[in-house]
Amino acid sequence: MDKRNIIVVGEVNNGNIHHVTYELTSKAAELGERINGYVEVLLLGYSINKEHIKRLFETGADKAIIIDNEKLGLLNDDYFVANIRKVLERENPYIVLTGATPQGRAIIPKLAIKLHAGLTADCTDLDIEAETDLLLQTRPAFGGNLMATIKTPEHTPQMSTVRPKVFKINENYNKKENIENIEFEETxxxxxxxxxxxxxxxxxxxxxxxxxxxxxxxxxNKENFSIIYDFAKKINGVVGASRAAIDAGWIPYPHQVGQTGQTVSPKLYFAIGISGAIQHQVGMKSSDYIVAINKDTNAPIFNIADYGIVGDLFEIVPKLIKLLD
Amino acid sequence: MKRLIVFIKQVPDTAELRIDPKTNTMIRTGVPSIINPFDMYAIEEALRIKEKWGDTEVIVATMGPPQAEEALREALSLGCDKAILLTDRKFAASDTFATSYILSKAVEKIGDYNIILTGKQATDGDTAQVGPGIASWLNIPSITYVKKMIEVKSDYAKIERLMDYGYDIIEIKGKFLMTAIKDLNEPRIPSFRGKMAAKKAEIPNWDAAYIGAEDKNIGFLGSPTRVVKAFSPPPKQGGIKTEGDDIETAKKLIANLKESHLI
Structure with missing residues (x-):
């Protein structure tokens, strides 16, 4: 059987390779073992870090295809779509994997149409169907209330965008370095x-x-949010917020977790002074461990919290900050 | 006259979704339908652009079953000028490939336009693929996650796009498609007059033949992807629950997190 190309369309920010690229490279290598796969990582960017490229071979890549050009330093969707398309048409991959980041979600849907491919968004699990060798793609819908497994039986490539941090990076592949540099094509x-x-x-x-x-x-209020910032800093966390806090103008929109904000699935999630309406829950329910702090013992957040504290956040949070000193 | 096209989707109101505790499945019956929340920002932005430009027509369109007309009437009540319902049994079971094809054929049928607007993603499917997909079929630029319109003319726009590291400032010449996020604006509420007008409005139904959509690209057979199975994730249950806000409570939490190697 001929080798089947699995292409990871990587992501480069400021010359650095995004960790989701390594996560998908390792997953591609694992899936590839079952379908005689050949893992290629396609990278478009500017001044791409050489050490980062080397690490691709430790994490499962058989080959790296690099287009390094000043014009790819910023995300011009048209340049990315045209140049990725050219490589995909030449390599004729069986599977294409990309991170479900703002970048991936901007360019991959356009490519899928051009290639007449099936595309499944925001996957949280990938597998191979034993009888058919097809890619099984599992993804959440309805904010995680429903999971669907999807396949693409008659079209290649089978394309997926995959959420960052879903798959582990495996550093033990130690494959031989094999890099092809391709010229950027102006479009x-x-x-x-x-x-x-x-x-x-x-x-x-x-x-x-x-x-x-x-x-x-x-x-x-807005001033009180400093307590959330202080605690986040102390515990090396990122600050999030519920819609109520955003709408009140206490903190800017990019921090919003929930249906009209971002979906997160960290190892540890603190819901502080958040009642936990379903619109918030759909954005954070898949976190590994949820801690809720709320005065109201009936707050719905306690139904999904792994650790709930019924108490005054202004009493408990400063104590937590102190204990972490 | 200038023209803006807004694509919306009717979705179940997530706030009303319940999980059946016995079967652990989503209860969909009796759940009211709403306009996808992200599409509300697209409608609002189109109306604001119209107010700025004058001499502009805002067309709102959706693909769906006959009852999706309700969502269109709501959009009309907000101030959209015309509505189109794309409805045909042949459209059923379309995936994002087929759906974006159908919507692009509707655009071609509508004729000339300046900007196509839609929400970042729908809250039922959560794919964010249909917007850029339409642009790909039409060979026009798409700008996703639009957070601010710095400048918008009939053939030029300067836009801020939200990214994970911050945002990009982008210039676009000519027609394009944009997807809206919540940061973009605050949607208005319908006026009484708007509601009355929306009630009486004629909403044309366009089918596959009318928009010239080819069978090979629509519905189940035109969709490259297949759903193998759908299932509910295991229910999440509450764990430890303590009361109080003294130092002992804080200590216990920190100890628990350390034990679980979370910090």
């Missing part, structure tokens, strides 16, 4: 990325966080 584009603005705060990347500390209505 017409009617868009221009003028500037990439880093968030004024150090970290609002909730999707990547291991620990999220969220505050809600119970925090009371």
């Amino acid at each position: 017409n584009s009617l868009i221009r990325i003028i500037e990439m603005i880093k968030s004024e705060e150090d970290n609002v990347n909730l999707a990547d966080a291991d620990i999220v500390v969220s505050g809600g209505r119970g925090v009371g």
Whole structure:
């Protein structure tokens, strides 16, 4: 049987390879063992870190295909779609995996149409169907209230975007370095990325966080939110918030966890002064461990919390901060 | 005249969804339908652009069963000028590939336009694939996760797009598709006059033949993906629950987190 190409379309930010790229490379290598796969990682970016490229071979890549150009330093969707498409058409992959990041979710749906491929969004599990060798893609819908397993029987590539932090990186592959550099191909584009603005705060990347500390209505006002920030800093967490806190203007929208905000699944989630309406729950229910602190013993958040404290957050949180000193 | 096209989806109101504790499945009967929350920001932005430009028509469209007309009437009551319901049994079971094809064919049928707007994603499927998919079929640029319109003219726009590291400032020439997030605006509520007008409005139903959608790209047979199975995740249950806010309570929590290697 010929080798089946599995292509991971990687992500590069500021020359650094995003961790989801390694996660998918390791998963691709694992799936590849069952279907005679050949794992290629396609990277588009500018001034891509050489050490980061080397690590691809430790984490499962058979080959890296690199397009390194100044014009790929910012995310011009048109440049990315055209250049990725060219490589995918040449390599004719069986499976294509990409991170379900804002970047992946912007460009991969456009590629799937151009390639007439099946695409499954935001997968949280991947497997191979034994009888058919098809990719089984499991994803949440209705904010995680329903899971669906999806396959693409008659079209290749079988494409998935996968949530970051779902799969573990395996550093033990030690494959031989094999790099192909490809020239960037200029394409017409009617868009221009003028500037990439880093968030004024150090970290609002909730999707990547291991620990999220969220505050809600119970925090009371904007000034009081400093207690959430202090605790998050102490415990190395990222600050989140419920919709009530966002709508009240206590904290900006990129922090919102829930249906109209972000979906997070950290190892540890703190819901502080958050009652836990279903719209909030769908954004954080899949966290590994949930701690809830709320005055109201009937708050629905306690139904899903692994550890609940019925008490005054203004009493308990400062004590937690002190104990972590 | 300038034209804006807004695509919306009717979705079950998540706030009303309940899980049957015995079967651990989602109870869908009796759950009211609403306009997908993200689409409300797309509608609002279209109305704001219209107010800025003048001489602009806002067309709202959705694909769905006949009852999706309700969502269109709500959009009309907010101030959209015309509504179109894309409905045909042949559309049933369309995945995001087929759905974005059908919607792109509707755009072609509508004719000229300046901007297509839609929500970042629908709260039932959560895919975020249909917006960029429509743009791909139409060969126009798409800007996802739009948080701010800095400038918007009939053939030029300057936009902020939310990313995980911050945001991008983007310039676009000509027509494009954008997907809206909550940061973009605050949706209005319908006026009494709007409601009355929406009640009386004629909503044309467009089927596959009318928009020239080819069978090979629509419905179940036109969809590359297949659902193998759907299941409910294991129910999450509450664990330890303590009362009090003294130092002992705090100590116990920290000890628990350390034991579980969470900190």
